[in-house]
Amino acid sequence: xxxxxxxxxxxxxxxxxxxxxxxxxxxxxxxxxxxxxxxxxxxxxxxxxxxxxxxxxxxxxxxxxxxxxxxxxxxxxxxxxxxxxxxxxxxxxxxxxxxxxxxxxxxxxxxxxxxxxxxxxxxxxxxxxxxxxxxxxxxxxxxxxxxxxxxxxxxxxxxxxxxxxxxxxxxxxxxxxxxxxxxxxxxxxxxxxxxxxxxxxxxxxxxxxxxxxxxxxxxxxxxxxxxxxxxxxxxxxxxxxxxxxxxxxxxxxxxxxxxxxxxxxxxxxxxxxxxxxxxxxxxxxxxxxxxxxxxxxxxx
Numbered sequence: 474x475x476x477x478x479x480x481x482x483x484x485x486x487x488x489x490x491x492x493x494x495x496x497x498x499x500x501x502x503x504x505x506x507x508x509x510x511x512x513x514x515x516x517x518x519x520x521x522x523x524x525x526x527x528x529x530x531x532x533x534x535x536x537x538x539x540x541x542x543x544x545x546x547x548x549x550x551x552x553x554x555x556x557x558x559x560x561x562x563x564x565x566x567x568x569x570x571x572x573x574x575x576x577x578x579x580x581x582x583x584x585x586x587x588x589x590x591x592x593x594x595x596x597x598x599x600x601x602x603x604x605x606x607x608x609x610x611x612x613x614x615x616x617x618x619x620x621x622x623x624x625x626x627x628x629x630x631x632x633x634x635x636x637x638x639x640x641x642x643x644x645x646x647x648x649x650x651x652x653x654x655x656x657x658x659x660x661x662x663x664x665x666x667x668x669x670x671x672x673x674x675x676x677x678x679x680x681x682x683x684x685x686x687x688x689x690x691x692x693x694x695x696x697x698x699x700x701x702x703x704x705x706x707x708x709x710x711x712x713x714x715x716x717x718x719x720x721x722x723x724x725x726x727x728x729x730x731x732x733x734x735x736x737x738x739x740x741x742x743x744x745x746x747x748x749x750x751x752x753x754x755x756x757x758x759x760x761x762x763x764x765x766x767x768x769x770x771x772x773x
Contacts, residue, residue: 479513480541482506483521483530487538488597490527539613542569546616546750549594566752567595571610571618573603574669575637576741578698579717580770581619584763588756602672603739610744617745617753629744632761635770636738641679641731642719643711648729650708656732658684665691667704667712675713675737683735713737717769738771 485495486506496503514521521534530538549566572581577600589596599615601608607622609615610629625631643652643664651664666676666689680686693710695701702718704710706727714728716736722728743760745753764770 475537475540476513476516477541477544479509480537482509483513483534484538484541486510486522486528487530487534492528535613539616542567542616543746543748543750546752547748549752567597568617568756569597569599569615571599571601571606571615571620573606573619573621573741574600574696574698575715575718576603576619579637579715580764580767584760584767585756587763588759592752592755594752602670603741604674605672607744617743617756620742620744621739623740623742626744629746632743632757634741634743634760634764635767635772636740637769638716638771639675639679639713639737639739640716640719640723640733641676641711641735642705642714642723642728643731644706644708645726645729647705647708647711648731651711652731656683658686661686662689663691664689665693665710667693667695667701667710669701670694670696675739679713679735679737682737683732715769741770 482495482499485498486492489495489498492503492506496506499506510522517533519533520531521537523529523531545566546568577598585596588594599606599609603619603621605620605622606615606618607620607624607626610618610620610626619634623631647664652660654660661680661684668676668688671694677688680688693704695704695712698715698718701712702714702722705712705714706722711731719728723730743757745757765772
């Protein structure tokens with residue numbers, strides 16, 4: 474049988490990144506943290522924590538932390554639990570959600586804020602490329618994900634939210650330097666490009682659809698939506714901008730859309746475990762309703 478008190482301590486160490494941080498969060502000594510985890514590891518015959526800076530869970534430790542997060546979520550719906558009967562250190566559970574940076578910079582805050590205020594839950598957001606957020610759910614790092622990955626996740630259900638629309642943009646002076654003769658293959662082969670990170674395939678997808686070209690060798694990697702936009706405005710390169718962020722700059726002439734007839738939609742899905750959780754169900758309904766009203770998301 475699982476020792477949930479010990480697992481709560483393991484979870485605190487993983488969350489805080491150290492024994493000292495967990496001790497401060499739980500109001501006990503670091504020595505007590507260390508002894509409790511060591512005793513439970515000896516009982517299981519397996520390591521749960523890789524000691525380091527920061528401390529990291531083993532594969533088993535990660536699986537058990539994911540399990541305890543689900544238990545805490547369900548426990549929060551039983552108001553009669555209190556004192557020693559309660560597993561959670563706080564009565565308000567924390568939801569770990571993987572979300573892509575462009576969603577976080579556009580529609581996600583307004584879509585989830587009402588639920589957070591009403592329910593009192595806390596968010597622990599993990600930023601990941603939209604094509605890989607579901608992998609974080611599969612690995613047990615998070616409890617829910619906003620993802621462009623349409624593949625089924627075992628034990629989970631998927632709800633379509635809408636699509637973020639992207640436009641290829643660059644500054645007027647950049648266009649003058651590299652595209653004075655039009656949106657040609659040669660121009661795109663020589664013009665510096667921007668990507669969010671090395672796994673970002675959006676620019677490659679756009680180039681394939683427009684010119685059947687690979688990504689050029691001259692690439693800037695800009696890992697924040699605001700930085701991505703600022704670098705484009707500064708004339709550093711061209712890239713696919715969320716239309717919601719670029720629209721005002723396109724209208725003012727600070728950005729120019731490259732090949733305007735070739736915009737890209739990235740479909741986004743909400744993936745959650747098949748738990749009988751009223752909180753998750755309420756969040757999902759709220760998120761769907763807010764997405765239907767969002768000015769940032771395209772809908773079918």
